[in-house]
Amino acid sequence: MKAKNLLYPKYLTYPAILVFGVFFILPVAAAFILSFYDWNIDRLLTPKFIGFENFKYIFGDEYFILSARNTLVYAIITSFMKILLGLALAVVLNMQLRGRNILRTIFYLPAALSYIVVGLVFSSIFRMDGMFNNMLAGIGLAGLQTDWLGNGTTALYCACVAEIWKWSGFTMAIFIAGLQSISSDYYESARIDGASSLQQFIKITLPLLKPAISVNVTIAIIGGLKVFDSVFVMTGGGPGFASQVLNTYVYKAFGEGTLGRSSAMGIMLFIAIFIISSISNNLTRRGVE
Amino acid sequence: MNQAFLRKLHKILIEIIMWVISLVVLIPLLIVLFGSLKSAPEAAHFNIIPPLEWHFENYIHVIKTGGLINAAKNSILITFFSIALIILVSVMCSFIIARRTGRYSSIIYNIFLMGMIAPMQLITTFGLLKVLNLMGTYSGVILIFSATQIPWAVFMLTSFMKTIPREMDEAAFIDGAGPIKMVFVIIMPLLKPVIATTIVILSMSVWNDLMIPLFFLNSSSKWTMPLTVYNFFGQYFSNWNYVFADLVLTALPVVILYLFFQRYVIAGMTAGAVKG
Numbered sequence: 229m230k231a232k233n234l235l236y237p238k239y240l241t242y243p244a245i246l247v248f249g250v251f252f253i254l255p256v257a258a259a260f261i262l263s264f265y266d267w268n269i270d271r272l273l274t275p276k277f278i279g280f281e282n283f284k285y286i287f288g289d290e291y292f293i294l295s296a297r298n299t300l301v302y303a304i305i306t307s308f309m310k311i312l313l314g315l316a317l318a319v320v321l322n323m324q325l326r327g328r329n330i331l332r333t334i335f336y337l338p339a340a341l342s343y344i345v346v347g348l349v350f351s352s353i354f355r356m357d358g359m360f361n362n363m364l365a366g367i368g369l370a371g372l373q374t375d376w377l378g379n380g381t382t383a384l385y386c387a388c389v390a391e392i393w394k395w396s397g398f399t400m401a402i403f404i405a406g407l408q409s410i411s412s413d414y415y416e417s418a419r420i421d422g423a424s425s426l427q428q429f430i431k432i433t434l435p436l437l438k439p440a441i442s443v444n445v446t447i448a449i450i451g452g453l454k455v456f457d458s459v460f461v462m463t464g465g466g467p468g469f470a471s472q473v474l475n476t477y478v479y480k481a482f483g484e485g486t487l488g489r490s491s492a493m494g495i496m497l498f499i500a501i502f503i504i505s506s507i508s509n510n511l512t513r514r515g516v517e
Numbered sequence: 518m519n520q521a522f523l524r525k526l527h528k529i530l531i532e533i534i535m536w537v538i539s540l541v542v543l544i545p546l547l548i549v550l551f552g553s554l555k556s557a558p559e560a561a562h563f564n565i566i567p568p569l570e571w572h573f574e575n576y577i578h579v580i581k582t583g584g585l586i587n588a589a590k591n592s593i594l595i596t597f598f599s600i601a602l603i604i605l606v607s608v609m610c611s612f613i614i615a616r617r618t619g620r621y622s623s624i625i626y627n628i629f630l631m632g633m634i635a636p637m638q639l640i641t642t643f644g645l646l647k648v649l650n651l652m653g654t655y656s657g658v659i660l661i662f663s664a665t666q667i668p669w670a671v672f673m674l675t676s677f678m679k680t681i682p683r684e685m686d687e688a689a690f691i692d693g694a695g696p697i698k699m700v701f702v703i704i705m706p707l708l709k710p711v712i713a714t715t716i717v718i719l720s721m722s723v724w725n726d727l728m729i730p731l732f733f734l735n736s737s738s739k740w741t742m743p744l745t746v747y748n749f750f751g752q753y754f755s756n757w758n759y760v761f762a763d764l765v766l767t768a769l770p771v772v773i774l775y776l777f778f779q780r781y782v783i784a785g786m787t788a789g790a791v792k793g
Binding site: 256324336393402453461497 | 542616629699774775
């Protein structure tokens with residue numbers, strides 16, 4: 229066994245480890261350390277140790293708390309909707325429909341677009357004079373019209389809509405791959421036993437789709453917590469701080485040059501992602517054989 | 518007979534409903550496409566009525582005044598070199614991970630897996646580039662893109678590499694090929710399909726990315742395609758026809774890539790996800 233490894237020397241892994249180590253792991257490690265320092269843009273090379281001050285500061289900062297809350301809301305809403313819509317699309321587009329390949333192509337297409345495209349289209353849709361308000365007027369709900377992006381209570385949800393629109397087709401594709409791995413024998417025998425379509429879905433499809441659900445939930449939650457692009461493009465975190473999420477708030481703090489504090493925020497996001505993704509992984513994998 | 522007819526009707530009905538639902542995807546795209554060919558006041562209606570007059574010259578204006586030729590060059594340069602570097606180092610690395618027995622390869626593999634979940638630390642990455650004198654340079658951005666995407670490439674390539682029989686390596690070894698020659702001359706040609714998939718998906722994510730060029734390229738002369746739209750926000754706040762034309766030009770290369778290689782794109786992205 230050992231002798232065989234001679235054919236496969238470790239040094240071939242070094243270039244990948246070097247690039248990844250220096251430009252990804254090193255900044256992560258440095259952020260853990262520098263979040264305990266008074267570090268800013270003017271004293272880039274002379275940070276000063278201040279213990280937990282940065283963390284005390286950010287937890288006393290109402291905008292940081294708001295950003296953290298918004299990030300969580302964004303991740304939960306978008307994950308839930310991506311799973312729901314993706315599952316519905318997958319179940320229908322797994323049937324023998326004539327246009328199903330073209331339909332799959334269309335529903336997946338937004339996943340290939342840049343957030344700049346998706347974000348700006350939805351910005352135009354949610355403008356005061358945009359399509360959404362026109363639609364509301366068209367169905368006699370003109371009273372509900374508002375400047376959706378300029379309104380603090382709705383801005384974040386507009387970014388959620390763009391995110392859901394972009395990724396539901398991707399979620400669908402993973403569910404379709406999952407559905408195709410379920411043997412049709414199960415459905416045959418269920419039909420012989422007289423099970424309805426709904427019973428078949430609940431008793432056969434959902435349990436056997438658990439691995440795909442688990443993967444989708446994990447990807448969606450991690451993606452949601454890492455949100456930057458959609459919020460940056462559509463609201464810039466505004467109006468005021470109403471739709472600020474962690475990454476856009478870090479960007480803002482970065483612009484102000486308070487690097488130690490911004491690193492502490494980055495570290496909090498890092499920890500949150502690891503905790504939440506391992507919880508979701510454990511919950512959704514339970515019962516997967 | 519009657520039953521069969523009903524079932525057929527049911528199917529046709531579902532098909533029609535799905536086409537109607539697909540409008541949710543298509544309408545926003547039509548707003549952009551039609552909007553890019555309208556006059557400025559007409560584009561500001563943000564509807565899906567086709568243009569009264571087709572203003573193809575919008576595109577010429579955008580290309581000339583938005584520095585799009587330069588941005589396209591930047592995007593192509595950054596995308597090309599990032600992917601070349603990612604593929605080069607990831608092929609070598611995943612070969613060893615797939616083949617070596619023992620703890621070393623599983624440790625490396627798990628570190629890369631964590632790299633797929635962990636968010637990058639923007640502030641200290643900025644500090645690092647500053648210290649290395651790479652801030653605001655193409656090389657800096659290429660290295661950051663590579664570092665963030667290598668885990669994903671290693672993951673894709675490793676799972677495919679495991680399906681290639683070891684006998685190939687042993688035959689090559691007996692013929693006197695060293696490890697490097699083995700990877701690039703014997704193994705790499707067998708990886709063609711998965712490398713192609715990886716290249717397509719990586720090009721899309723590098724081309725589309727906003728955050729990395731925004732943070733690490735401070736001069737607008739180095740901006741990539743997705744950022745050029747901000748040229749039109751500053752100067753022509755109300756000229757949405759130019760904004761839309763810029764968006765079409767930004768999205769076009771990626772959409773073409775997707776439509777041509779969609780089978781590989783979807784298979785690759787879902788396989789990458791499902792095996793995780």
